[in-house]
Amino acid sequence: MQAVRYHEFGEVDVLHLEHIPVPQPQAGEVLIRVYAAGVLPVDWKIRRGLFPMPVQFPVIPGTAFSGVVVGLGEGVSKWQIGESVFGRSTKGTYAEYTTAPEDVIARKPASITHEEAATLSGGATTAWRAIVSEGNVQPRERVLIHGAAGGVGLFAVQFAKGIGAEVIGTAGTANVAYVKSLGADQVIDYTAERFEEIVRDVDLVLDTVGGETLARTWSVLKPGGRLVSIAGQPPMEKAKQAGIQVIRPGVATSGDLKAIAELIEAGKLTINIEMSFALADVRQAHEKSQTGHGRGRVVLRVRD
Numbered sequence: 001m002q003a004v005r006y007h008e009f010g011e012v013d014v015l016h017l018e019h020i021p022v023p024q025p026q027a028g029e030v031l032i033r034v035y036a037a038g039v040l041p042v043d044w045k046i047r048r049g050l051f052p053m054p055v056q057f058p059v060i061p062g063t064a065f066s067g068v069v070v071g072l073g074e075g076v077s078k079w080q081i082g083e084s085v086f087g088r089s090t091k092g093t094y095a096e097y098t099t100a101p102e103d104v105i106a107r108k109p110a111s112i113t114h115e116e117a118a119t120l121s122g123g124a125t126t127a128w129r130a131i132v133s134e135g136n137v138q139p140r141e142r143v144l145i146h147g148a149a150g151g152v153g154l155f156a157v158q159f160a161k162g163i164g165a166e167v168i169g170t171a172g173t174a175n176v177a178y179v180k181s182l183g184a185d186q187v188i189d190y191t192a193e194r195f196e197e198i199v200r201d202v203d204l205v206l207d208t209v210g211g212e213t214l215a216r217t218w219s220v221l222k223p224g225g226r227l228v229s230i231a232g233q234p235p236m237e238k239a240k241q242a243g244i245q246v247i248r249p250g251v252a253t254s255g256d257l258k259a260i261a262e263l264i265e266a267g268k269l270t271i272n273i274e275m276s277f278a279l280a281d282v283r284q285a286h287e288k289s290q291t292g293h294g295r296g297r298v299v300l301r302v303r304d
C-alpha cells in the first residue's frame with residue numbers, strides 16, 4: 001500500500017510517500033481502507049519532535065480517518081466487511097489502510113462524505129469531551145471558546161449552543177461572521193479587541209489557543225469556573241489560587257462517537273473542511289495546518 005512515513009523528526013521534507021505492506025488486523029481490530037484522513041495540529045507537532053510522547057520510527061502520521069471496513073481480526077463482532085466507519089487509529093492514517101480496535105470507531109453518517117467524516121476525530125470528538133462529557137455545560141451557562149473557527153472550536157460552539165448555553169467565541173476578522181453563523185451569541189475579533197475587557201463571569205472556557213491567550217483568560221472566569229485546556233499545560237498553582245477547575249479532555253468513547261453521528265444524521269451539526277489535499281501533497285497539507293489559522297479541518301484525500 002501507499003503510506004506517508006517519516007524516519008526522523010524534522011520539517012515537512014521528512015514526509016515521504018512509500019510502498020509498504022498492508023497491516024494485518026489483530027484480535028479485536030478491524031482493517032480499514034482509508035478514504036480520507038484528518039490533518040490534526042498534533043500530527044505536525046509529533047513530526048517536529050515537539051510532542052511529549054515516545055515515538056518509534058518510521059512513523060505513519062495521523063489518527064483521524066474515515067473509510068470502509070475491509071477485514072476483521074479474530075473475535076470482531078460489531079462490524080461487517082463493507083461498512084463505512086470513522087474514528088481514531090493509533091497506527092497511522094495517512095495511508096491506504098489502517099487498523100483500529102472495533103470499539104473506537106463508529107458508523108459514518110450516510111449524509112456526509114468521507115472527507116467530512118475525517119474531520120470528526122480530534123475535532124468534534126474533542127469538542128464533545130470538552131463541552132459535554134467532561135465540561136458538563138448546562139443551559140444558560142456562559143461559555144467562552146477561544147479559536148472558535150478552528151477544527152475543534154467550530155464543533156464546540158455548536159455543542160454549547162445546542163445545550164442552551166450563552167456562547168462567546170474568539171476568532172480572527174475573516175472568521176467572525178462564520179462563527180456567528182454557527183450560533184455564537186457574540187464573537188470577539190481577537191485582532192481588534194481584547195476579550196478580557198469585554199467578557200466576564202464565564203462558567204467555562206475552552207482554550208484551543210494557549211500561550212498569551214491562556215495567560216489573559218484567568219480574569220474572565222468566575223470563581224469555581226472550569227477551564228478546559230487543549231493547547232498547552234495551564235499552571236496548576238495559578239488555577240488553584242484562582243479557584244478554577246482545570247479539565248484536560250481524554251479520548252472519545254464509542255458512545256461519544258455515536259452521539260456525534262446521531263446529531264449529524266439529524267442535520268444538527270455543521271462541518272467545515274478548510275482545504276483538502278491528495279495524499280501525495282501531504283507536505284502542503286502540513287504547511288497549511290501549521291499556519292494555525294483557518295476555518296475547520298485540513299483533510300487528506302486517500303481514495304477518490
Ligand SMILES: NC(=O)c1ccc[n+]([C@@H]2O[C@H](COP(=O)([O-])OP(=O)(O)OC[C@H]3O[C@@H](n4cnc5c(N)ncnc54)[C@H](OP(=O)(O)O)[C@@H]3O)[C@@H](O)[C@H]2O)c1
Binds near residue numbers: 041150231232293
Ligand atoms: N488534547 C486534545 O485532545 C486536542 C485535540 C485537538 C486539538 N488539540 C490542540 O488544540 C489546538 C487547536 O486545535 P484545532 O484542531 O482546533 O486547530 P486549528 O484547526 O488549526 O484551528 C486553530 C484556530 O485558532 C484560531 N486562532 C489562532 N490564533 C488565535 C487567537 N489568538 N485567538 C483566537 N483564535 C485564534 C484560528 O482562527 P483564525 O484563522 O481566525 O486566526 C483557527 O481557527 C492545537 O494546539 C491542537 O494541537 C488538542
